[in-house]
Amino acid sequence: MKKFDKNNKILVVIPARNEEKTIDKVVEEIRNLDLPVLVVDDGSSDGTATVARMAGAEVISLVHPLGTWGALQTGFRFAMWHNYHVVVTVDADGQHSPIYLEKLLEPVISNTVDVTIGMYPERLSKARKAALFVFRYLAGINYYDLTSGMRVYGPRAIKLLSSEQATTIDYQDIGILLLILNNGLNIKEIPVTMNNRTHGKSRLFNSWFAVCKYIFYSLLLSIGKRKILTFNQSKEK
């Protein structure tokens, strides 16, 4: 597999909570590409931090759990402090294969786009697809895999997402995409395939309460922060 140029200053950020069974393999696969890995441990009660460190990652253990986006933003802030130009985010459950990183990194490194998203909507259930269709329509955006955690962010996106403006957001998907688009940055979806989760369950959809909270929150964000069209864009429409 291709190793990446260190001059590009790429950092791979993995938010993790109770993922000791899968995190080592995920870290090792990325370390084999010669990329630095930062695992942000979001209040795990198992050995996630130790296992990740043993596998070669730098680990930041949050002093108070902040959820997936809070953990990811810690990674963005770390990247800003250490002058990384590109941040790659992948899940800790082993669903994202690093073989697609080259494909996702290329447009960001060449400054063609600010953010790339690994798109694999086939993994979504019919109910989730229907919900995302509604959010897409309400938010006025045309991206298919809004919940994909496999993304690459360029320098402008890193600066924006480590700002206080992004701190009020709770989830990595619609809120973050709308923030990026409303600030004039561009996003490209790139088709990938993802593996099935082998251990644990999704943090986003781990209970009916969490699902309802997510739907309500996303509906509010989709309507309230709908993509702002400039005068020229609205005339073109």
Added chain:
Amino acid sequence: MALYNIITAILGLILAAGIFILIRKDYLHPIYSLWWLFIAIGALSFGVYPKLSDILASKLSVGYPPILIIVVALVLIFAKSLIMDIERTKNKCTLRKLVQEVSILKEELECLKSQIKQIEKK
């Protein structure tokens, strides 16, 4: 002085005194104490002079004077809870940033400590 006058005056005085004590004992931040000072003065004024609501209601053409106090109180409660939610959002944002930065600094401190240990061993 009618009995209801005495009761409203006592209630107004108790509320005002309670708020003044809280402000003096620093249980309330000076910014919040301004709001509560305003409430205490209002409670004291309407408690001691209940006729005040009749005078204000007639000036504002409100037919049923007691409703004026209720409406004003509701508006103030609504405004206060809105301000509190704005404050909570700001605090949540600050807290998240603090947690993130303290966590990063903690990790960097650990790294520095282990580097110092390695240098000392050499």
